[in-house]
Amino acid sequence: MPEPFRFSSGHLAHTVADLIGVCHQSPQEVISYLKSGDFEKWLAYIGETEISKKVEELRKILFIEEEQLKQFIQVLQPPETSATET
Structure with a gap:
């Protein structure tokens, strides 16, 4: 089993879903790791x-921290499936 992502605050992310949770709990810490490329x-x-x-693409093109975090969370979330898809 892969090692979790360990945050300096003590949070652990074992999955992408865990990472999304930490984004909401510690946004400034997440931005710091995002800028350093550690999440990639x-x-x-x-x-x-x-x-x-x-x-990686987000990190290279976005420079406003709040926008980076917003887009990062969107990338992490699975795409929603529409009710009409079969």
Whole structure:
């Protein structure tokens, strides 16, 4: 089993869902790790390579912290399926 992402605050993220939870609990800490590229590495390590690539793109193009966090959470969340899809 992969190692969790360990935050300096003591929070642990074992899954992408855990990471989303920490985004809401400690946004400033999340922004710090986002800027450093640490999430990309961890996401790739746990096999979430597509999300990792999207997070890397966000880090490179967005410079406003609040927008980075907002877009980061959107990338982490699974796409919603419509009721009409079969």
